[in-house]
Amino acid sequence: MKSFDSNFIQYLQTKGFDDQQIEQAITKLLQYRDMTLEWNNKVNLTAITNPDEFLQKHYVDSLLCADAKELKDARTVLDVGTGGGFPGIPLAIFFPEKHFVLLDSLQKRLKIVREMADTIGLKNVEVVHGRAEDLARDSKYREQFDLCVSRAVANLSTLAELCLPFVNVGGTFISYKGPNCSVEVNDAKNAVRMMGGTINRIEQPKPVKYPSEHNMIYIKKVKKTPGPYPRKAGTPLKNPIK
């Protein structure tokens, strides 16, 4: 296996990928990392500038749910607040048969993500510009996704309102959170319930060879989100449901 950290390869194997999948993905991952770091000199895509740290903070982290049943079963995946393409791009690279929509309110970043995805030949990625609050009211997107993922965008109560309206009943929202999120999870219980969700489980994955303090919160959509939600753009962040 060429020119990639052996720890990372071992990590990918524990996630269930075979040598052929890893080999095919690695060329794309390397190209995407190099292009991101290059673009980062002009446009702020990531605070991480060290290639090894990039691997851990963006790739290892993004793939923490790669072996989850909810992801394996999904055909359509939405990444809310994708920024420079995380976790959406690494997941899309490893799951070419699934359709990924990467959403962000910052068009400048999205255009670069689109260009980089095209350069590495990702055919299963669509980028959509807009606020989650507005797009969740569009019937093209509302309750149309089997899975929604989101990392580093907002507190869990706000996120429940931004993300759960996109998920179809029976689907799942996975929120990537840092350590010590129990107060945040507790504060979000009402919002999750009101948006038609229920917290299914919280996992603390321990990737081989890498430190990780992430909590992965799996929220199942059990009922339709009531029509008035999400509230107008900005309100879920300014005034999260308590």
Ligand code: SAM
């Ligand atoms: N998810 C990426 C990651 O983990 O590297 C980017 C995280 S960045 C801190 C947060 C991103 O969420 C920004 O790109 C921002 O534009 C986007 N964002 C914040 N609120 C949003 C909203 N209401 N609708 C769409 N995008 C939003």
